[in-house]
Amino acid sequence: MTGAESVRSPCVSVCALDECDVCIGCQRTVDEIMHWSRMSNEERLEVLRKVAGREQQVAL
Known part of the structure; x- marks a missing residue:
């Protein structure tokens, strides 16, 4: 990866938060x-490692 490339967002356009304020689509927290x-x-x-x-x- 060159310096000009950015790590892409894991967003999958399924935007809804669970009871812990984690998106059920991309598994990122609100913050x-x-x-x-x-x-x-x-x-x-x-x-992304945390995700x-x-x-x-979730798979368990």
Whole structure:
């Protein structure tokens, strides 16, 4: 990835929050969604790691 490329949002246009304020579509928290556009690529990658963990929890 070059410096000009940004980590893409995991948004899948299914925007609804669960009881923990996590989007059921992309598994991001409200804060993560609100701050995404101002995050560095490193911060975005960390959010994506958290998203992957949340997806595993939902699958159980």
